Amino acid sequence: MARAVTTRRKAVTSVIAWTVATLIFFPILWIFVLSLKTEGDAIKTPLEILGSTWTLESYAVVQERSDYFKHFTNSVIVAVGSTLLGILVAVPAAWSMAFVPSKRTRGILMWMLSTKMLPAVGVLYPIYLLFIELGILDSRIGLVIVLMLINLPIIVWMLYTYFREIPAEILEAARMDGAGMRSELLYVLTPMAIPGIASTILLNVILAWNEAFWTLNLTAAKAAPLTAFIASYSSPEGLFYAKLSAASVMAIAPILVMGWFSQKQLVRGLTFGAVK
Amino acid sequence: MAPAVVLLLGWMLVPLVMTLYFSFKKYLPLRGGDLGWVGFENYVRFVSSSSFWPAVATTLIIVGGVLVITVLLGIALALLLDQPIWGQGVVRILVIAPFFVMPTVSGLVWKNMFMDPVNGFFAHLWRVFGAEPIQWLSHASMPSLVMIISWQWLPFATLILLTAIQSLDNEQLEAAEMDGARPLSRFWFVILPHLARAITVVILIQTIFLLSIFAEIFVTTAGAFGTKTLTYLIFQRVLESQNVGLGSAGGVYAIILANIVAVFLLRVVGKNLDA
Numbered sequence: 001m002a003r004a005v006t007t008r009r010k011a012v013t014s015v016i017a018w019t020v021a022t023l024i025f026f027p028i029l030w031i032f033v034l035s036l037k038t039e040g041d042a043i044k045t046p047l048e049i050l051g052s053t054w055t056l057e058s059y060a061v062v063q064e065r066s067d068y069f070k071h072f073t074n075s076v077i078v079a080v081g082s083t084l085l086g087i088l089v090a091v092p093a094a095w096s097m098a099f100v101p102s103k104r105t106r107g108i109l110m111w112m113l114s115t116k117m118l119p120a121v122g123v124l125y126p127i128y129l130l131f132i133e134l135g136i137l138d139s140r141i142g143l144v145i146v147l148m149l150i151n152l153p154i155i156v157w158m159l160y161t162y163f164r165e166i167p168a169e170i171l172e173a174a175r176m177d178g179a180g181m182r183s184e185l186l187y188v189l190t191p192m193a194i195p196g197i198a199s200t201i202l203l204n205v206i207l208a209w210n211e212a213f214w215t216l217n218l219t220a221a222k223a224a225p226l227t228a229f230i231a232s233y234s235s236p237e238g239l240f241y242a243k244l245s246a247a248s249v250m251a252i253a254p255i256l257v258m259g260w261f262s263q264k265q266l267v268r269g270l271t272f273g274a275v276k
Numbered sequence: 277m278a279p280a281v282v283l284l285l286g287w288m289l290v291p292l293v294m295t296l297y298f299s300f301k302k303y304l305p306l307r308g309g310d311l312g313w314v315g316f317e318n319y320v321r322f323v324s325s326s327s328f329w330p331a332v333a334t335t336l337i338i339v340g341g342v343l344v345i346t347v348l349l350g351i352a353l354a355l356l357l358d359q360p361i362w363g364q365g366v367v368r369i370l371v372i373a374p375f376f377v378m379p380t381v382s383g384l385v386w387k388n389m390f391m392d393p394v395n396g397f398f399a400h401l402w403r404v405f406g407a408e409p410i411q412w413l414s415h416a417s418m419p420s421l422v423m424i425i426s427w428q429w430l431p432f433a434t435l436i437l438l439t440a441i442q443s444l445d446n447e448q449l450e451a452a453e454m455d456g457a458r459p460l461s462r463f464w465f466v467i468l469p470h471l472a473r474a475i476t477v478v479i480l481i482q483t484i485f486l487l488s489i490f491a492e493i494f495v496t497t498a499g500a501f502g503t504k505t506l507t508y509l510i511f512q513r514v515l516e517s518q519n520v521g522l523g524s525a526g527g528v529y530a531i532i533l534a535n536i537v538a539v540f541l542l543r544v545v546g547k548n549l550d551a
Contacts, residue, residue, distance in 0.1 A: 027390065
């Protein structure tokens with residue numbers, strides 16, 4: 001029996017939902033508005049701001065004065081690099097745990113998860129020191145390694161939950177049809193695993209892009225990704241609302257779009273499969 | 277499986293052993309370097325320093341405040357978004373958006389564009405009603421921070437609780453309805469028990485992340501006005517005042533604290549593995 005919903009009730013809930021959603025989204029909408037204003041206009045009252053002229057000037061200024069694209073590139077390299085490296089390391093692990101589970105599989109999975117809960121600040125100095133000794137402080141490669149390691153448990157877990165859903169009978173069927181180990185991997189398992197791997201990549205690029213403990217503490221001018229670059233606006237000089245807004249919009253826009261595509265994976269990935 | 281295990285083992289053990297090692301030393305990299313073993317002195321000094329208990333209080337207020345706000349509002353929002361509404365997809369997208377904003381951006385945007393006592397949005401709003409604008413981050417620093425962080429985490433709670441609500445068997449609700457259960461008792465006796473597990477997961481995962489909140493404080497108050505959490509205190513000891521021994525002892529406390537929470541979380545997640 002489907003429940004009848006009156007149009008009036010739907011209208012009321014819709015109005016409430018849209019109001020709440022707009023309030024929650026408002027700060028993001030507002031920086032978008034401010035990014036299209038001049039610095040002089042951006043500090044006026046909200047009504048005056050909406051009535052003033054619109055301009056793309058701030059976007060150009062941010063790039064000119066601060067070499068924005070260098071930091072953007074750093075973010076891309078660090079987020080994508082650490083994720084792909086993590087996938088490379090995690091696929092074999094998740095694969096064997098999902099298809100050839102042993103008595104220790106459960107223990108290993110739980111232990112991996114527990115490393116994710118190690119508070120970063122507790123190991124800040126050792127990592128800092130190791131980075132100096134290895135000469136990788138303020139380098140992209142250093143960040144790639146650290147971010148790969150902090151996200152590795154999530155990557156292994158996500159891949160494991162996806163792989164486990166691939167029915168073992170399919171493998172048997174393929175074997176009965178005379179498929180060898182190689183073609184089994186190539187033609188049967190890989191196509192089935194690709195959606196799970198893609199989702200894992202998506203979520204982990206987002207997490208790495210927004211990571212703001214190690215990126216702030218392990219970089220300076222050279223390797224700073226957008227998180228650290230934006231933080232440099234915390235000690236501003238003069239008028240900067242429009243520039244900060246423009247820099248922020250460019251920093252969050254790509255991830256917002258990716259995030260909207262990854263809603264489902266987000267739940268699965270961040271709850272380690274506890275809520276699906 | 278070997279490479280992943282070896283890497284994580286190294287990532288966990290090497291820094292952990294180093295932190296433990298430093299925590300028993302008087303180690304000041306800029307003022308004499310390694311000044312020898314001091315036993316448990318750092319551990320005693322860390323907890324007896326005048327900034328320790330305020331930091332504990334700050335941490336508890338942030339974690340507790342954000343948890344209460346995000347869970348309560350999260351349940352309300354999830355129930356709302358589960359209703360039939362026009363443009364459901366777009367509404368969902370708008371509600372989830374703050375979670376994807378990087379912490380430094382949300383910290384700075386709230387601090388400058390909204391909470392600035394002269395040019396901020398709230399200041400303009402207050403003046404419209406003839407009220408004196410609030411010095412948010414200096415006079416109401418803790419509520420401000422709790423608000424900023426709640427804004428970031430509300431989408432997470434909402435999304436997970438919504439997913440849980442949608443997995444609820446509709447027939448169960450209809451049966452309750454046919455038996456004459458009012459909306460409130462349907463919520464209390466059918467929906468809430470079903471959500472219990474998801475709420476536990478939200479609380480545990482958020483606690484882990486909230487205990488190590490850093491960037492939001494770094495770009496807004498930098499630990500001033502009573503916003504120094506344990507994480508921030510340790511960061512200051514280690515990198516700002518370069519008292520590595522003392523900071524490492526604090527780090528060990530933080531690790532122990534996180535592990536207590538982790539044990540509970542692992543138990544909940546582990547149950548799911550057997551299913």
